[in-house]
Amino acid sequence: MKKKYFLFLLISTIGFLSSCNQDFDSGLDFSNSENNGNESAGEKAIFSAKIGDEEFVANTTTAVVTDDYVLIAGTRSSKGDLIQIILPSNKVGTYTWAENQENAEKFVLAYVQGVDGYAFVSASNEDAAFLGVQNYTDTAIIKITGVNKTKKTISGTFQFTGFSDTEDGSTAIKVITKGNFENIPYTDDIPAEDSDDVLKAKIDGVDYTNNKVDVSSVIASGSNPYYSIVGKNNNDNSSVGLMINKSYSVGTYEASSNLSVEEGELVNVIGASYRTNDLLYNSKSGSLTITSKTAEKMEGTFNFVVHNFTTDDEKTITGSFSIDIKI
Incomplete structure (x- = not known):
């Protein structure tokens, strides 16, 4: 029996996304900040959601903003799990699968249960049906509500449903709701790296x-x-x-x-x-x-x-x- 699997999910690096000049300031913006309730530029950085009925509050956040894409991720170190969002634009607005089917490699929504855990990945209803996923309904709505160019922070809301294949061959579903990223810092202090590749x-x-x-x-x-x-x-x-x-x-x-x-x-x-x-x-x-x-x-x-x-x-x-x- 052949079973279809979804496109690869990039977790350990974002190297496959092309770097380019950033829309707000020059250079690639990146932050990997230990929030731990501390305030960034006078405002608290928050990344939270509900995974089913469980509250998820990240204590580490990552944000990258370029002309090409936005990456936002929150990690909960107590469980080693994370939520990752990649969007094909840095513009304030609403993003769904209906408008981003052609940019699937830059429209990634996932919940990952630790380094060796399952990755629950969002897909459109059409792609999920093609892959043979049962009992799945696309709920993905991501909104970038604001980008503070002075303080270099990004804010917004999100929700999505992810699926993952389990060891017994069945499909597991995770519903992520009430997602919120607020005042997540991005910086422009990473120098370009020379590559011998x-x-x-x-x-x-x-x-x-x-x-x-x-x-x-x-x-x-x-x-x-x-x-x-x-x-x-x-x-x-x-x-x-x-x-x-x-x-x-x-x-x-x-x-x-x-x-x-x-x-x-x-x-x-x-x-x-x-x-x-x-x-x-x-x-x-x-x-x-x-x-x-x-x-x-x-x-x-x-x-x-x-x-x-x-x-x-x-x-x-x-x-x-x-x-x-x-x-």
Whole structure:
């Protein structure tokens, strides 16, 4: 029996989201503040919600604001759980699945039960039905109610319903209501980091130019942990991506998928993607070869055929990579 799983949820890093100049001040904004009831710029920072009937109050918050997206997360250290919100814009207003279906990679709502716990992920009713999720109703409404440019804080409200596959193959549901993030600080004091990561690619034999390569470690529902490598061309907003199972050593591996898996087993992920002109191409066939791997570095080559379901078009992606895996 094949069982569908939802798209990967990025928990340990936000590297796959492209960095860019921030809308309010220059530079990437980031904060990781221990609130603990302390006030930020004279006002208390609050991140709270109800998970079912249980009160959730975070004592640690994270906020990132760029031209491209907003990330807000609250962690409750007493239980090690967290709520994460990613939105595809930094504008004050209301966000739902109806308006953000095309920006699914930048519209993430999740409740995570600790580092090794289940991730309950929001989806539209259509996607949940496609994935075979039973008894699920989309309730996602996120509002950014204010951004204080002087004090560098962001506020808003949220609610959503998340689902997760359990070890016995059933689906668990969590309903998050009365969500509130108030005066969550963001700062602009993180310097840009130099990167030695390299992703060289050809699309149908033509060189692909990327302005930046992001590497992140991904925890995915239904699949083994893997590295995500994304090279992006900021001039046309296109990107080339690779997914590589973290446990793989030197060798050649055929393309696999993180969208389906035999019940009770974790899928091994090897794949590629290409995004251009709002079209997403995903792996159809091909392979990736890891030519060298140490505790700090991994290098290899790849050759994939990627396919877009909307246009039924196919493209060939070939190339090489060299990445730092101390992440």
